[in-house]
Amino acid sequence: MNQSIFFVTLAYFLALTLTVNGMPQARQNGATIEVTPVGNLVRTQHRVSGELYIFNQTLLILDNFTFDGLGAGVYINIATKGNNRRQYIQNREIVNYPSLEDNTPIERSYQKERLIISLPQGVQAKDIKWLSIWCEIFGVSFGEVTFPNEV
Template sequence: MLRWTVLCVLGLGLASATNAEKYKGQYIGKLSTLHHDVTGDVYAVDNITIYIEGFSYDGEAPDAFFFAGNRDSTPSNRGFIIPDERGRNQVLGPYRNKNMVLRFPVTKKGQRSLNDVQWISVWCRKFAIDFGHVKIPKNVAWPEAQVTEGLESDRPVLRSSAVRITDTDTFKLDDFTFDGTVQDAIFVMGSGDAKASGVQVMDEKGTDNPLKKYSKKTLLLTIPPEVRGQPIQYFGVWSPSKGMLASVTFDPEAYIPPSVKSLV
């Protein structure tokens, strides 16, 4: 089946991201180099996930962890461990120019996040020494999934409770229902006029076949490679014979999370 395209620049809601520079999330800052050759650039993937690019540490300290806290304005023992890139609370070994994704833990106080902390450090608990840290800015809008109202149409019956861009690679449709009576309907996305055909989005199986009948299905859809890295303004179900059956719009300037797969 032909892929339907429009002759305009399409996009993905990454604000200042460009094809020339990989989008990594909201830049927080560089880890200070105080001891043991610690260095690395820290980005927020979302408010509970960070990406460290080019992380280095010689691994020679006896009790070093990724550590974060909020009770003191500079690193101290009053904080909590951020699990390593494998999700382990283990003493850090050596790293050299490593790219890694770290997720904040769930503790007895609930899910920790960037909103809870003033700093992130490579911290030795045994000797209470900060090997390098970055300060977390306040009042920052961290990248987050963009959620909009659901699709809605009575003829044909076409509904979903919500449509969301979860990251730079993925869409999610909640409770998607379609009666299948329009036999050439496909998923599309694009910028500008939502009545346009846009670029076809493959179905949940990765095929370009017309949509079949669905009943309250949750679908994960992959954003087409040719439109990644630029702002998306609408998503919809479109028919070559009948036009746009239903669509939703997004803020093309919103920061959404980068795909973790694209980072490591």
């Protein structure tokens, strides 16, 4: 399937309601999908907020994502190696958004939007230890979440 068509189809599908452990989240159209909760973004700057979920081993959902858009050189970063925040930062890698081919920074404002994040080839959700909304220019996290061990 053409990747553009796949993402449009997937975005439409994920515009439906999220269900976490049987509890509906973000009710929109009445239909539901099952997701695994990871956690809320913490240590935030630039009004960053949102809740991170695992849809499957290759897709994450950042729900209710908010960002004031005032940072420059902002990207989604993940770490699959490390045991603490310092090590996660040292081992982080950029995840292109909105698609794996698009490496432009996130520089517009978002207000409670849903981001569908495709993981790079060879990376599965179960391997991720940390996700950050990261400013490459200043080397700071605008918001981050540590994955629980049991995900």
